[in-house]
Amino acid sequence: MTVKKDEKLMVGPRLRRFRQTLGLTQTRMAEDLGISTSYLNLMERNQRALSAKVLLKMAEIYDFDIAGFTGAGDAHLVAEIYEVMRDPLFKGDSISKNEAEDLVNVSPSAAKAFLKLYGKHRDSTRRAANLSMDRDKVELLEQSGEAVEAVRRFIHEQRNYFPRLDEAAEELSQELGLTKREPHAALTDRLKEKHDLSVRIVPVDIMPKMLRYFDRHSKRINLSELLRQSGRRFQLAFQIGMLEQRDLIDDIIKTASLGGREAEGLMRTSLANYFAAATIMPYARFLKEAENTRYDVDLLSHRFGTSFEQTAHRLTTLQKPDARGIPFFFVRIDVAGNVSKRFSAGRFHFSQFGGACPLWNIHECFQTPGKTLTQMIQLPDETTYFSVAKMVSRSDGSFNEPAQKLAIGLGCDIAYAPRLVYAQKYNLETPKPTPIGINCYLCERPHCRQRAHAPLNKTLNFDERARGMSLFSFSED
Numbered sequence: 016m017t018v019k020k021d022e023k024l025m026v027g028p029r030l031r032r033f034r035q036t037l038g039l040t041q042t043r044m045a046e047d048l049g050i051s052t053s054y055l056n057l058m059e060r061n062q063r064a065l066s067a068k069v070l071l072k073m074a075e076i077y078d079f080d081i082a083g084f085t086g087a088g089d090a091h092l093v094a095e096i097y098e099v100m101r102d103p104l105f106k107g108d109s110i111s112k113n114e115a116e117d118l119v120n121v122s123p124s125a126a127k128a129f130l131k132l133y134g135k136h137r138d139s140t141r142r143a144a145n146l147s148m149d150r151d152k153v154e155l156l157e158q159s160g161e162a163v164e165a166v167r168r169f170i171h172e173q174r175n176y177f178p179r180l181d182e183a184a185e186e187l188s189q190e191l192g193l194t195k196r197e198p199h200a201a202l203t204d205r206l207k208e209k210h211d212l213s214v215r216i217v218p219v220d221i222m223p224k225m226l227r228y229f230d231r232h233s234k235r236i237n238l239s240e241l242l243r244q245s246g247r248r249f250q251l252a253f254q255i256g257m258l259e260q261r262d263l264i265d266d267i268i269k270t271a272s273l274g275g276r277e278a279e280g281l282m283r284t285s286l287a288n289y290f291a292a293a294t295i296m297p298y299a300r301f302l303k304e305a306e307n308t309r310y311d312v313d314l315l316s317h318r319f320g321t322s323f324e325q326t327a328h329r330l331t332t333l334q335k336p337d338a339r340g341i342p343f344f345f346v347r348i349d350v351a352g353n354v355s356k357r358f359s360a361g362r363f364h365f366s367q368f369g370g371a372c373p374l375w376n377i378h379e380c381f382q383t384p385g386k387t388l389t390q391m392i393q394l395p396d397e398t399t400y401f402s403v404a405k406m407v408s409r410s411d412g413s414f415n416e417p418a419q420k421l422a423i424g425l426g427c428d429i430a431y432a433p434r435l436v437y438a439q440k441y442n443l444e445t446p447k448p449t450p451i452g453i454n455c456y457l458c459e460r461p462h463c464r465q466r467a468h469a470p471l472n473k474t475l476n477f478d479e480r481a482r483g484m485s486l487f488s489f490s491e492d
Contacts, residue, residue: 024070027061028121034059037077047076089119090362096126099133101457101471112396134164162277166285167357169271175358176334177267177289183260184293198295198320199244202251206236210258214251216240219413226410229254241410245322249291256290257283264290292329295321302333302340309436310341312403312425313387323407327425331360341431344400346371346424350381355421361428363400371424372451372458373465380406380422389437391429393448395460400448402426403437461489 034044041059045052048069057063074081096115100108110118119126188194191201206212217237222228227250228237236254238247256264264286273279296319308314316326324347333340344359348371371377376390384406393399404424412418429446432438452458455468466485469475473489 024065024067025061026065026120027059030065031059033077033079048072089123092123092126092130093119094362095130098453098457099130102133104136134161162273162275162281165271165273165275165278166281169273169282170285170358174334174360175332177286178335179263179267180260180286180290181293181298181332181335183263184256184290185297185299187255187259188294188297193295193297194300198248199251202248202255205255206251212236214238216247226250227254239410241412243322243411245316245320245325246410248295248320249288249322249325252291252294253287255294256287260287260290289332292321292325292332295319296326296329298333298335299338301329302338305330305333305340306434309434311436312405322409323405324409324421324423327423328356328358330425331358334360341427341434343425343427346377348377348422348424350420352378362398363394363426363428372454373467374449374451374463375402375424376449377402377404377422377424380404381420384420387437389441391432391441391446391448392426392451395450395452395458399429399446400426401429401432401435401438401441403435459489461485 034041037044039047041055042052045055048055049072050069054063058065058069070081073079093112093115096118097110097112099105100110100115191198191205193201203214206214211234213235215235215237216239217228218240222237222239225237226239226242226246230237236251238250242250264283267286268279268282271282273282301315301319304315304318308318310330312323312326312330315321316323319326321329327343328345330340331343331345334342342360344361344363345357346354347356348354352371354371375392376388380386380388386405388404390402390404391399392402402424403426404422406420406422408418408420410418427435429443429448432441432443450460452460452463455466456471458466459470459473462484464484466487469487470489476488478488
């Protein structure tokens with residue numbers, strides 16, 4: 016995070032918690048920072064701002080991540096609080112974005128507890144609304160939903176960066192000589208020499224419902240012929256991760272306190288996928304090439320023998336404190352607009368409910384296969400982003416079962432756009448972004464031609480004499 020010298024921050028409660036966590040008195044911390052105790056006391060009570068000069072001094076002495084301390088890492092928590100408060104349950108008691116930020120600044124733990132309580136309320140409401148369904152099915156749906164959210168929240172808390180897995184993967188990559196050897200051959204040899212496992216490419220009529228199957232009895236890893244070369248390499252690296260880094264992966268899972276076998280199983284798969292990507296695209300080399308190519312995803316895919324989706328997702332993990340890449344957000348949607356994967360290393364917020372805004376051109380990817388679409392977009396809070404989107408297919412299909420089509424979206428804060436090859440034709444000095452919403456339920460922009468649902472927590476107006484751009488007219492107050 017870049018901090019301007021003249022920038023000032025009102026983070027008194029956060030400063031007090033930080034001092035208490037270190038076990039320091041106000042007098043001791045003031046001495047460390049070269050300021051008076053009274054001045055520190057005023058900062059802790061938000062009667063004085065924390066200057067960037069003092070913040071940088073704190074980071075130097077106490078060795079912490081500035082982004083995490085200033086609350087940049089809490090942007091998603093603020094957005095979730097703000098989103099939840101749009102629920103009709105709180106109609107008449109809605110809060111502003113600034114008030115949500117105040118709540119998180121004063122007590123992040125209280126904000127998380129509120130979200131947990133709301134989640135329990137939402138699950139209870141869902142259960143009551145589905146009494147007609149089979150009870151076991153309802154419970155299974157709830158468990159799987161909770162598992163996905165628990166894993167997603169933990170990954171966000173870690174900023175999608177797991178240093179120990181990156182270190183282990185980079186060591187393996189160097190040991191296998193992946194910069195010189197053909198990756199598929201190197202990974203296959205590793206499995207044979209260290210684990211006595213062979214690899215076989217299997218026709219789809221023999222293995223019609225799976226892309227990879229580890230046959231322990233035959234000591235063989237079967238890969239579907241439908242997998243492209245990038246997919247085959249990734250699956251082999253995944254299997255090596257499960258075999259060689261299981262203890263490390265389980266150690267990380269223990270720290271997550273996920274509270275359930277479903278969540279732990281999903282987390283284990285996610286971490287093994289992380290290891291696979293880090294093996295094929297080792298951190299230091301990948302970051303260097305990303306900067307050299309100005310984050311050209313297609314070019315990086317060619318250099319590392321990876322797919323567009325694998326490469327784009329790996330770009331979101333470059334969050335090493337002393338060697339950061341651009342903090343990207345990532346989303347994957349299908350032709351129906353369902354969001355099947357999402358992550359944001361920056362401030363961009365994805366809703367837990369509903370799809371993406373139809374004004375975001377990621378949806379147009381399905382009309383222009385093979386073409387990379389770019390766009391500047393702006394959310395209602397006036398934060399502006401640069402977006403890159405492309406349609407991909409995850410594996411080759413057949414006449415009877417065509418390949419699944421997905422749209423991959425990758426984006427970042429507009430401040431990072433000059434570092435992107437995709438932005439070279441845009442006027443970034445005076446940008447003209449497309450105004451979008453998180454989704455229709457949470458968007459309060461009036462007169463939107465693309466609105467599909469009425470916004471939550473808004474009173475609808477009906478005028479028999481007029482028909483607006485949208486069927487839904489509502490009060491803007």
